[in-house]
Amino acid sequence: MSFTVSDITTTASSSSSSPAIPVKVIPLRHPDSTSSDDGPRRPSIPLHELFSGWTAKIKSMTFFDWLDTLFPCFIWIRSYRWHQYFKLDLMAGITVGIMLVPQSMSYAKLAGLQPIYGLYSSFVPVFVYAVFGSSRQLAVGPVALVSLLVSNALGGIVDPSEELYTELAILLALLVGIFECVMGFLRLGWLIRFISHSVISGFTTASAIVIGLSQLKYFLGYNVSRSSKIVPLVESVIAGADQFKWPPFLLGSTILVILLVMKHVGKANKELQFIRAAGPLTGLAFGTTIAKVFRSPSISLVGDIPQGLPKFSLPKSFDHAKLLLPTAALITGVAILESVGIAKALAAKNRYELDSNSELFGLGVANIFGSLFSAYPTTGSFSRSAVNSESEAKTGLSGLVTGIIIGCSLLFLTPVFKYIPQCALAAIVISAVSGLVDYEGAIFLWRVDKRDFTLWTITSTTTLFFGIEIGVLVGVGFSLAFVIHESANPHIAVLGRLPGTTVYRNMKQYPEAYTYNGIVIVRVDAPIYFANISYIKDR
Numbered sequence: 001m002s003f004t005v006s007d008i009t010t011t012a013s014s015s016s017s018s019p020a021i022p023v024k025v026i027p028l029r030h031p032d033s034t035s036s037d038d039g040p041r042r043p044s045i046p047l048h049e050l051f052s053g054w055t056a057k058i059k060s061m062t063f064f065d066w067l068d069t070l071f072p073c074f075i076w077i078r079s080y081r082w083h084q085y086f087k088l089d090l091m092a093g094i095t096v097g098i099m100l101v102p103q104s105m106s107y108a109k110l111a112g113l114q115p116i117y118g119l120y121s122s123f124v125p126v127f128v129y130a131v132f133g134s135s136r137q138l139a140v141g142p143v144a145l146v147s148l149l150v151s152n153a154l155g156g157i158v159d160p161s162e163e164l165y166t167e168l169a170i171l172l173a174l175l176v177g178i179f180e181c182v183m184g185f186l187r188l189g190w191l192i193r194f195i196s197h198s199v200i201s202g203f204t205t206a207s208a209i210v211i212g213l214s215q216l217k218y219f220l221g222y223n224v225s226r227s228s229k230i231v232p233l234v235e236s237v238i239a240g241a242d243q244f245k246w247p248p249f250l251l252g253s254t255i256l257v258i259l260l261v262m263k264h265v266g267k268a269n270k271e272l273q274f275i276r277a278a279g280p281l282t283g284l285a286f287g288t289t290i291a292k293v294f295r296s297p298s299i300s301l302v303g304d305i306p307q308g309l310p311k312f313s314l315p316k317s318f319d320h321a322k323l324l325l326p327t328a329a330l331i332t333g334v335a336i337l338e339s340v341g342i343a344k345a346l347a348a349k350n351r352y353e354l355d356s357n358s359e360l361f362g363l364g365v366a367n368i369f370g371s372l373f374s375a376y377p378t379t380g381s382f383s384r385s386a387v388n389s390e391s392e393a394k395t396g397l398s399g400l401v402t403g404i405i406i407g408c409s410l411l412f413l414t415p416v417f418k419y420i421p422q423c424a425l426a427a428i429v430i431s432a433v434s435g436l437v438d439y440e441g442a443i444f445l446w447r448v449d450k451r452d453f454t455l456w457t458i459t460s461t462t463t464l465f466f467g468i469e470i471g472v473l474v475g476v477g478f479s480l481a482f483v484i485h486e487s488a489n490p491h492i493a494v495l496g497r498l499p500g501t502t503v504y505r506n507m508k509q510y511p512e513a514y515t516y517n518g519i520v521i522v523r524v525d526a527p528i529y530f531a532n533i534s535y536i537k538d539r
Helices: 047-060 063-070 073-078 082-110 113-123 125-134 144-155 163-185 189-194 197-214 216-220 230-239 248-270 270-294 317-347 356-371 384-389 397-417 421-434 440-448 450-466 470-488
Strands: 006-012 021-027 140-141 379-381 493-496 503-505 520-525
Touching: 063 189, 073 125, 082 113, 082 140, 082 144, 082 270, 082 384, 082 397, 082 421, 113 163, 113 397, 113 421, 113 450, 125 140, 125 356, 125 397, 140 384, 140 397, 144 163, 144 197, 144 317, 144 470, 163 317, 163 356, 189 317, 189 356, 197 216, 197 230, 197 317, 197 421, 197 450, 197 470, 216 248, 216 421, 230 356, 230 450, 248 270, 270 384, 270 421, 317 356, 317 379, 317 384, 356 384, 379 384, 440 450, 450 470
Parallel strands: 021 520
Antiparallel strands: 006 021, 140 379, 493 503, 493 520
């Protein structure tokens, strides 16, 4: 990133007894600054001129410009190379589809819903995002973190066994979609810049631990209380220890080991990456076979799953919409932090441009249409997107192939799914979230930046002990506080010239450096433009 440097000369004095010394200050400015290098800051553009510029831009847009704006898929459709891309997109779509079928059912159980709603959430939103989404590798569908947020929010309103619970989950998808579309339309994607990566890492780490503990009930064979806090979960696990059952624990642990080994092999060897994607399906096949052969009464099964594609229906229970607004806003924040960040990283890797606001709008449209076909909130998945990219998916056609795989599963395979053991679905969830525990990132932060490590610790601790909502608010609050503190107290370095050179360096780090012609050069580094230099003292 290049920065515009402007020299400001002023006079600073340390006391009445010492003469004034010229001070040259070099403030660090954002490249978008409206000030010039050798002149005063230009006046801001009047509002009516700004609107007239937008109007002129809209009038100059051609039919194809509008088409690309409203339907980003036409950008890659017009330049699609069938001989080069189709085979890669086909294989990537099949790979992600095989991975998504068992994951979607597992995440639906985590959200407190029947497994069929996980498949519904992986069907229509995938097709819609392929049309309206601007990322060509992002894999959309149910994810663990959003499923936990859905369960945490709806569990405090209604019992999961009631029909109202499902209706509220579908309504939540509609609200999330509206929030995302509004934020994309208002171009608020830049808000992600104010959230530190350490906050995101700490939040996802704590959430992954809570998710893993919440799935233990399927391994242990007895009920564990639903909570987003670690203390009630641990207390519930200990309190029911006398009800422990061996069959589900052995089966679930075996499946978990299979998943982790296949994931490791697939990640370590690029030629064997298909093994990683096939892990969840392999675990389900193994678990289903064992459950049918031994027929242990202590191993609970998924049960009957409706067959057929989801039907169109409008979300219901709008009377509870006010109660869902905070959770909808939180899920939208997760979409900004995770999905948009992943999409931008994949776009940079594959060398094409991606606009955060357009991406947010595409996710919103996918959730709105999904809610009309019985889907709960969806967003981009880190693990499936990584597999999609590693499979060399080139365009959104891979997403269409994934949607076809889900549609075929809904039409033909649901009678087989009823024999899937619950512990197998729990193993898939635990295997998926294990990669979100970012202890390596915490160690790295401890070594390079104690402040960011403090943010990571505060966010993860509050999320673990006080719940997801409190954890997010505290983490974001501390992150913004640090930004404000840095803005008010920027790093200031007095520069001196190295002997025999024209190079200037920090005089604290290079004591041999000296001032030139009585001029002291001061560099001010701040996260935003900062011009207050009244507190700079003489040397």
